[in-house]
Amino acid sequence: MFLKADRELELAGGGAGGLRLRSPVPRPLAGRAAGFDWTPDLGARIGSRAWWRGLATCTALCAATWTLSPGLDRPLPGDGPVPLAAPAADQARAQAIAPLALGADTGHRMAANDLVRPLATAPERPSIELGVTLGDGDGFQRALTRAGVGRRDAEAAARLVAEATPLDAIPSGTRIALTLGRRPTRTVARPLDRLSLRARFDLAMTLRRAGDTLIAERQVIAVDRTPLRLQGLVGASLYRSARAAGAPAGVVEAYIKALATRLSVGRDLGSADRFDLVIARERAATGETRLGDLLYAGIDQGRRAVRLVHWTAPGDAEAGWFDAAGQAERRGFMGMPVAGRVTSSFGMRMHPLLGFLRMHKGLDIAAPYGAPIYAVLDGRVASAGRNAGYGNFVKLGHAGGLASGYGHMSRIAVRPGMPVRQGQVIGYIGSTGLSTGPHLHWEMWRNGQSINPRSLSFIQVARLSGEDLRAFRRQVAALMAVRPGE
Structure with a gap:
């Protein structure tokens, strides 16, 4: 025989008809009340006894709250904190925890206490x-x-x-x-x-x-200097198409200028024509890429193809554009040798000093004293020095039987026999010789005969030969071997 926790008493016997006795112990009222759920979920088991019990509890609590409240129109009295003085308010604000949006600076600065000692000088960083x-x-x-x-x-x-x-x-x-x-x-x-x-x-x-x-x-740093080749259709705009292919703006401008020496870019090009550019490129092992100058400018129009290579001819200081056959050609009109205004044109005129009608064989260009004078074409200095009424005078010889003269200079910047390039400074504006003021007297001759400088157009042709031509052809073959886009 043993006793179980639920106070049931069992007697065990040898037969099937064992005796079982149950003796429940009555529970106190407080214990039964504690077992009730006075606040059940009013959203579950609606209509059950537990739900009605919860509704009664909620109603009783609301009634008690209403009974004990002073009324909706009577606020509850309360005491606020005494306002802090300005120093105390700053110290409390520095130590308070508040959102930064409300102006708090928690952690930005803290008030010093008695353990803090001021330093004479702030310590420096080690590096x-x-x-x-x-x-x-x-x-x-x-x-x-x-x-x-x-x-x-x-x-x-x-x-x-x-x-x-x-x-x-x-x-x-x-x-x-x-x-x-x-x-x-x-x-x-x-x-x-x-x-x-x-x-x-x-x-x-x-x-x-x-x-x-x-x-x-x-x-x-290892650098790969394989050029970049770009090809594509001209389309509606050569400039935009070349830029879209990846060519820098300066390279596209140089490409258009190179083509302009052989054809009219605005009139002769069609949308179906194909452009071809080779650009100098450097690629570093660290990943950087740098594009350089335009090396090759080509245009394929089907019936006609233009192929130009940037090449420095022997004896030239600057590179020019040569076609695939090794020939360079430049056309155009000469610019003014000095920045100024024309005061006397080519032709008959009354000489301002001699006082009689006389043929004026050049142009007089007024300019400030000391302004630079430039060579109008490539050539070589034939003479440089004093020349009677011309004062300080420089004469240049050019290809095709042309020659140019520059008078009344204040100072000469070249010497006889010296090669000059177009745009090179050869002297400075002055008023030497028969002159009424600082200006340049500019003359042009063709086969020894004076001509009007304004009416002169020029064609310059340079051809490579010998070892220079062979080196040029090797350069052309190397550029043509570059694959597009690589």
Whole structure:
């Protein structure tokens, strides 16, 4: 026989008709009340006894609240905190926790206590990392000094960088990263601990401090110089089509100017024509790409093809556009040799000093004293010096039997036998010889006969031959071997 927790008494016997007795113990009233759920969920089992019991509880609570309330028109009295004075309000605001939108600055500043002791001077950082950018016309050493590098360290850094590349060859916009170390006192500049920059497209440099000296480390960057070739249809606009193909704006302008020497871009081109450009390109192993000058300009019109290569002819200072056969041709009208206004034209006129009618064999151009005078065509200086009424006079010989003369100069900038390029300064405006004021007397001759400079158009042709022609053809073959888009 044993007793169970539910107060049931069982008697076990050997027969099947065992005796089982149950003796329940009555529970107190408080215990039964505690078992009821006085606040059941009114959203569940609607209409049940438990639901009605919960509704009665809710009604009783609402009635009690209404009975004990002072009324809807009578607010409850309450005491507010005493307003703080200005210093105390600032201190409490600094230590309070409030949204930043309400003007709090929690954590930005804290009020000092008795453990805080003011310092005579604020401690310095052990090192400072900063950067400086080279501007147009800026000097490398001057940029370092401006950033806070000491004069001695700036001179040493400039000397080490100059051993690898000329300082004036570093392009503007180059970023220089600097690390300045700890200094012994505040009266001296911080020492230069580290400097790094991209000195050239194919060279990066790092300067490190070793004791009292700086050591340079060079990192050579591999560069692929395979040109970029772009092809496509002219479409509605040659400029827009070439730009959409990936050519820079300056390259497209050079391409159109090159084609303009052989055809009329606005009249002769059609939408079905195909353009062909080869541009100098450099691709560094670090991922940067830099596009250069236009090397090849081509246009395929089906019945006609123009192929021009940028090439420097022997004896020329600048490169020009040669066709695939090695011939360069330039057409056009000459510009003015000086910036000014024409005061006397070509033809018969009354001489301002001699006082009689006389043939004026050139143009008089008034300009400020000392203004530069430019050669109107490529050529060679035939004579340069004093020439009677012309004063200081320069005569240039050009191709095709042409010659040009420039008189009344204040100073001559060339010497006899010297080759000159179109646009090169050959002298300066003056009033030497028979002259009434500072101006240029400009004459042109064809086969020794005076002609009106304004009516002259020119055609210049240059042809390559010998080894120059063979080198040119090798260059053309190399450019034609470049695959488009690679």
